[in-house]
Amino acid sequence: MKLMDGNKKFVVRDPKKAHLFYIPFSSLKLRNALHEPNFASQKDLENHLKNYVDTVARKYRFWNRTKGADHFFVACHDWAIRFTRNNLGSCIRVLCNSNIARGFKIGKDVSLPVTYIRSGENPSKDLGGIHPSKRPILAFFAGGMHGYVRPILLQYWNNREPDMKIFGPMPRDIEGKARYREFMKSSRYCICAKGYEVHTPRVVESIYYECVPVIISDNYVPPFFDVLNWEAFALFILEKDIPNLRGILLSIPEEKYTVMQQRLKIVQQYFVWRKIPEKYDLFHMILHSVWYNRVLQVKP
Known part of the structure; x- marks a missing residue:
């Protein structure tokens, strides 16, 4: 206003x-x-x-x-x-x-778009992450068990594969938030699973840290879809395909992943809030x- x-x-x-x-x-x-x-x-x-x-x-x-x-x-x-x-x-x-x-x-x-105002004075602070070729984690998620999708995600992928870091809620203190950011910065794909409703701030967070968003939220309409081709920089996976999540991610050619990750840097500017x-x-x-x-x- x-x-x-x-x-x-x-x-x-x-x-x-x-x-x-x-x-x-x-x-x-x-x-x-x-x-x-x-x-x-x-x-x-x-x-x-x-x-x-x-x-x-x-x-x-x-x-x-x-x-x-x-x-x-x-x-x-x-x-x-x-x-x-x-x-x-x-x-x-x-x-x-x-x-x-x-x-x-x-x-x-x-x-x-659902997002936190990170810093109105210095909105570019802490954006980005590790070079895509050096990110050791295939997929990351951490969050509360809101709704029915996230428990299913943990049921299939919590502590199942070393390159799938799928957790419940992390501490929300300074150290916990810093660790959460480092996971995003070190992951190739960030899982954006719906909670009680279709939206989640993880979509924009993933863009901030150049971690390809994997949106698991049937019936979700992403922001700015009228001008942005979301499929060029994000993945949409049906809720019923959670059991095949790792296989789907591993099947994506390296070249395609690299291009999607590079496009995140281009669209990043559209999700930054400035004073x-x-x-x-x-x-x-x-x-x-x-x-x-x-x-x-x-x-x-």
Whole structure:
């Protein structure tokens, strides 16, 4: 919000000149505000959201012009996709949970990259990793046992092969996080297995550390797919193929792996968040996706 508001290239003061309208919204803050004795159910959340939309519609005539089709909001909570589908379903929804089986609509909704802001002042710090020819680990994963996919991953590959470093949760202290990064920097492939929902920050982390992402998350729509060819630098493996994971990775020719790894360095710039935005960075890419979906909707 701050970066948009401070950039004259994106914000106009005359609403008649606007192509899109941003709706300030936080699914997490809404839940925290209403999680009181009198507001306990999802229905209460939806009703509160309806009142919010009704207020916007009464106060600003631009909502009624398109029924909200030229409005957009951002929501990264798992359940935002579910309880916005009715009251904000006509909007462009920028969602982390880009699950087409749960109602994510390609061509209208936008897949938001899930990532931590590493360092706004020095975003390039610690990017990259060991040269691809010297990475000793074939595949790496570490994380909590959320959902049904990750337990299956550990069942087949935990302590099975020396070049498959597949773990449960690692310590989240300074030493644990440093060890996690070193595993990524030393691995050829980083397993990005879904948790409770389809999205995981490991996808962007893999790109940061130039470890080819292996996305195991059926129904997941990756961010910026409208301009990026994800299959050129990432692998998509069906959940049912987890038992064959090592064989699939070993069957990839060295030349293909090298090219994919090199392409990670090219796309890396699109996933970096800067305190002062630069062309093609994460801030610009997200807004481009929103604009692009709006262009698709107004085509005759």
